[in-house]
């Protein structure tokens with residue numbers, strides 16, 4: 001599995017220096033825990049242009065840092081309107097309300113990371129990826145979140161199989177990467193960028209891909 005480490009190192013080198021804040025909603029969020037987690041929820045199943053617009057609209061309404069009481073002052077319907085541009089806004093509004101009712105800001109900061117992961121996963125609307133992005137990007141916990149782009153790149157490369165579970169893919173990857181949150185953050189964002197710009201869902205640009213010579217190209 002040296003190939004897996006080569007894949008990550010090469011893609012970090014290829015993409016990291018050109019990543020801009022505007023490409024990821026979570027990088028645009030205020031640095032308080034609730035703002036970061038809400039930004040990650042808003043990013044679910046949409047592009048970052050729309051989720052960033054929704055995040056800004058909400059931040060304008062409730063302020064920054066985000067406080068649970070400011071969010072709960074709104075009805076779920078009002079909140080959904082504020083974040084409408086992110087898509088699936090009713091579901092996301094309910095998730096955000098569930099979230100602020102289920103976990104306190106203090107717990108987001110202080111709970112043992114694995115306990116916090118379980119608590120977040122118990123909240124309706126919060127899945128593995130959302131919980132893990134928060135643990136990595138805010139808590140600096142060494143976990144590797146898997147999103148659609150990363151799953152596609154790894155499947156085509158030949159290191160995981162189509163249909164493998166989130167947890168199976170995460171564990172496979174984590175076994176071969178350093179337990180260094182800075183490295184894992186660079187790897188996470190660089191692989192997403194690769195999936196968006198080069199290893200696209202349709203018509204991957206294999207001819208300009210820096211890992212083309214090692215890739216199984218299982219498309």
Ligand code: SF4
Pocket residue numbers: 153156157198199200204205206209210211212213215216217218219
């Ligand atoms: S060679 Fe093609 S299929 Fe393989 S990672 Fe690069 S773009 Fe994707």
